[in-house]
Amino acid sequence: GAVVSQHPSWVICKSGTSVKIECRSLDFQATTMFWYRQFPKQSLMLMATSNEGSKATYEQGVEKDKFLINHASLTLSTLTVTSAHPEDSSFYICSARGSRRNNEQFFGPGTRLTVL
Amino acid sequence: AQTVTQSQPEMSVQEAETVTLSCTYDTSESDYYLFWYKQPPSRQMILVIRQEAYKQQNATENRFSVNFQKAAKSFSLKISDSQLGDAAMYFCAYRSAGFGNEKLTFGTGTRLTIIP
Numbered sequence: 001g002a003v004v005s006q007h008p009s010w011v012i013c014k015s016g017t018s019v020k021i022e023c024r025s026l027d028f029q030a031t032t033m034f035w036y037r038q039f040p041k042q043s044l045m046l047m048a049t050s051n052e053g054s055k056a057t058y059e060q061g062v063e064k065d066k067f068l069i070n071h072a073s074l075t076l077s078t079l080t081v082t083s084a085h086p087e088d089s090s091f092y093i094c095s096a097r098g099s100r101r102n103n104e105q106f107f108g109p110g111t112r113l114t115v116l
Numbered sequence: 117a118q119t120v121t122q123s124q125p126e127m128s129v130q131e132a133e134t135v136t137l138s139c140t141y142d143t144s145e146s147d148y149y150l151f152w153y154k155q156p157p158s159r160q161m162i163l164v165i166r167q168e169a170y171k172q173q174n175a176t177e178n179r180f181s182v183n184f185q186k187a188a189k190s191f192s193l194k195i196s197d198s199q200l201g202d203a204a205m206y207f208c209a210y211r212s213a214g215f216g217n218e219k220l221t222f223g224t225g226t227r228l229t230i231i232p
């Protein structure tokens with residue numbers, strides 16, 4: 001149980017285009033989802049936290065107008081990178097947790113974004 | 117703000133031997149969780165072990181155990197009988213126990229190499 005999927009697993013796009021990444025909890029209801037960014041050989045940096053049905057909470061320094069997060073249902077959150085540029089190229093990872101207080105986060109397999 | 121420090125960027129161990137990965141953290145909270153995650157080349161984050169701060173007993177999961185020193189704010193991971201499949205990046209992470217504040221703060225990671 002507790003499987004989280006991400007789609008696509010990798011994407012290449014041209015500079016200036018927008019890219020949408022989906023994060024799904026397959027066998028549980030995720031009241032909270034988290035989006036992380038990981039540069040090569042670096043740690044995971046939290047970008048934002050989203051709760052179902054409410055606006056995402058962004059970490060300091062993350063542009064909310066550039067990284068649009070939608071958590072419209074208990075099993076789906078999306079991250080849209082708008083007007084992507086080469087510096088947005090990175091590995092994006094989502095995680096999801098259930099509603100209980102000590103529920104752990106379950107991670108998706110990640111999405112590699114390359115912006116040309 | 118909480119911080120997590122992993123002072124060993126790289127470690128190596130002979131197969132079947134034991135290795136200890138270090139982690140220290142800084143927090144003013146008394147109730148929290150600590151985690152060790154493994155990230156193999158596939159980039160999928162895998163939970164190795166978790167520790168609740170209120171528990172004095174060190175967590176153990178098969179070949180993996182921790183040495184949790186709350187006063188010293190230290191949380192090391194011991195891997196016994198190292199196997200080739202243990203080769204990965206290992207991240208130490210902190211999470212507040214307060215409901216509504218479940219974001220994970222990661223350390224910079226330790227790359228573990230297993231020598232056959």
